[in-house]
Amino acid sequence: MAPTFIRDIEPFQFIEEMRARVARIWRPKKFDTDIYDGLHYVLIDERGDAIHAIIDESHYPVVTNKMEEGRVYDIFRYHSRENDFPFKVIDHEAHLSFNRMTEFKQVQDSSSSIPRYAFNLLDFSELDDKKEDQIVLIDVYGCVKSIMPESQVFVRNKEKMESKCEITLENLRREYVRITLWGDNARQFDVQAVQNRSPPILAVFTSLRITEFQQRITLSGTNHTCMIVDPQIPQRQEYRNEFSKPGDKVKILAIPFK
Template sequence: MAEGPIYEISKFRIMKNQESHQVVPHKAQLQFNNKTVFKLMREEFPTIPIHCFNLLDYNELPARNKKDTILTDIIGLIKEMHQVQDTPVRGQLAKTRELRIQNTRNEELQATLWGELALDFDAEKILQLPPPAVIVITSSKVATYAKKIVVNTSLDSCVFINPNIPELQEYQTRYTFKDKNMAIIDIRSSLFANTKFRTP
């Protein structure tokens, strides 16, 4: 399979969705196996969006604090990226990277990328992008730290920079080149220097 083309999928199982850590809020989920067939469709079809997110407003995050029945998709302007650090988790060290993002109401949110997402996040490349640099983090878990709502990536999380979705236009309109200070991305070690990291 390749990203972009349309496929007809057959010979799969339909199962009840899991009780927790649901990626999408559906009653059922599809399970592919070695008998599943993916047939490339060469006919023309109406345009299907490449991305579809269940973005949650920052005001709605407290209702999902430590409730992982459905994992959370969020969007925000990248304000600051932190260097990868080793974080103690249950007697072992995990790679983490802290981000500070904000929505179009200038409300800020602290997000932590864990594991491979922290390592694969190309901060230097993002620094070269014209502002604004907007991030979508999918399937995150909501928690509280220092009396503030924060989000942590899960094993199901994906990260997208400037995805082609309608919400991106709102950020591009608000944070223009005339407002570069709102879109500058810094990599610095001071913001979370005295922070004790959370477990995911």
């Protein structure tokens, strides 16, 4: 049987075989809780199409560590489900569900015809138009110019204190957008590791919600947000050329005193 391509997958389908590269892996917690929510993947095939795949928490202990980020696998025996999340990680009508019956075989000749990354990159100029009817979480790429490290702030609609970290990202036009990470993402953001890297710090931030604060577009992290530093994408060299000045070193901002 010929392998299934991602663009041909529909919800509630049994898939016998598919070949894909693991574009990224993350282990989120359920929204606004401390409960882990399985293991999540973005997979990409040779046609450049991507899909969100999930190992449910109940299967996680026996199905974890089956795939590594960046490698290509033949994946056998699993089902698709309807992609009915309020905000989708990938713009596809289905997502994949792996369990203990799913088999993973690494392809030793990791085909170069399969792209390394799958991003839903939006230009900063497109953010305003997308904020009202956002269904798919978005990714942005740019140069990290400043970081305000994790601090505790009072969140009114939750009536509790929460961790917050702010990152400022610039594009080639020297326009900026502020990204706010919350909760675990804020606590786990490694400021020291960023400081230790040679500038410029180019990165993709994934799975963001578009919000507005004080009449300015901002981006808010979700439980699916990842920071991918210096990915090998087409615009990388142009960004490195632009952000090569001494002033482009990342600045660590003081936490406001309250």
